[in-house]
Amino acid sequence: MFHQLYLYGGVCLALLLTGCDKKPEGQVAAVVNGDEITLQEINAEVGTVDIPEGVDKKVVQQAALQRILERRLLAQSAREEDLDKTPEYLIRSRQLDDSLLVQLLGKKAERTFKVPDQKAIDKYMSENSTMFAGRKIFAIDRIQFPFPADMEQLKSLEDDHSMEAVASKLNNLGIKFQRGPAQIDSAQLGQKRLDQIRALPDGEPFVIPEKGLVTVAVITGETAVSSEGKDMAPMAMQAMRNQELAKSLQERLKQAKAKGDIKYQPRFAPPADGKAKAGDTAAK
Known part of the structure; x- marks a missing residue:
């Protein structure tokens, strides 16, 4: 028994040392219980907020790092309680993952759009x-x-x-x-x-x-709404880009449906005539 405990303790110690070997250097701004927080993550966090002019970028980055660090610590605590294995987590995680991938697909499509004259x-x-x-x-x-x-x-x-x-x-x-x-x-x-x-x-x-x-x-x-003295061209350009993006994604969706292998349980199958789906926008 002592031998088994000794070996087990040795494995735990090895894992801890592996985590401790990670150092906050280069592109790694901090290490939280062996989990790295990179400069890319910080810059992505900074990109989600409006930074007033004249504010020290270093201060903003430090604040962003603290937000990530605190979020990471709480997430680690949640994993310790096995919340990442619950059905609710798995469903929400899939939703967020799908949404992010669609967003990235849209950004990729936007890069191909021509600037309208x-x-x-x-x-x-x-x-x-x-x-x-x-x-x-x-x-x-x-x-x-x-x-x-x-x-x-x-x-x-x-x-x-x-x-x-x-x-x-x-x-x-x-x-x-x-x-x-x-x-x-x-x-x-x-x-x-x-x-x-x-x-x-x-x-x-x-x-x-x-x-x-x-x-x-x-x-x-x-x-x-008065538009006097306002340049409406940038708003129009953005609206045109949004319209093009919507068309592009709808076309990709149409193609994906055409070649996709989709099977429905009978009561969940869409109407055969393709009419009114929940969420469609209409004026009576």
């Missing part, structure tokens, strides 16, 4: 006036609630032609909601969606299911 920029601004010269801030009467378990319930709202009728229907369905005044930017709506809303009869609610929330609203007022 002034003629193209002027044309885009003209076709999307809600974002530029014709931009407005709308006052709205808004009802909001999370996606219901059964998205088919939203179809029943098509028969409601006032906010009071919508509120009454939601109460009857047992769907909890919040209602109150709010504002919405025409630049966020986009030209196509705004045109759909403008085409509705006065007082007719529009419905936008998006990002896990359903918004039902009517416009109660509007204020023009």
Whole structure:
């Protein structure tokens, strides 16, 4: 038994010494229980915050290092409690990993985009006036609630032609909601969606299911946003890049679906006609 304990202790000591052998030098700014924190990690952390002019870069880096160090210590504590082996961690880790890879794929695609000329920029601004010269801030009467378990319930709202009728229907369905005044930017709506809303009869609610929330609203007022003295070209260029990026990723997704081996459990299969999916944006 003593011999076994001695050997075990020797293994532990060897592992500890291996960790202790790591030194904070070169590209390694610090070592936390044998885990290295590199200059690249610090610079990535610094890149997520706005640094005021005149601030000492060294001070900012030191503060970033402390944030990483504290986060790393807490993460190590979580691993000691085997939280990294729980189903919740594994699911969230996969979500974050997927999101990061999609983000990096987008950045790679952006590097291939050509800079639009002034003629193209002027044309885009003209076709999307809600974002530029014709931009407005709308006052709205808004009802909001999370996606219901059964998205088919939203179809029943098509028969409601006032906010009071919508509120009454939601109460009857047992769907909890919040209602109150709010504002919405025409630049966020986009030209196509705004045109759909403008085409509705006065007082007719529009419905936008998006990002896990359903918004039902009517416009109660509007204020023009002055663009005098502002150069709108950079905003237009960024919007054009975002549009190109969305198209690029949708094309990549289409190709991936076409060649992918995807199998569904019957009750989770998408509609055969490809119609309305939860989360699609629409104006009633």
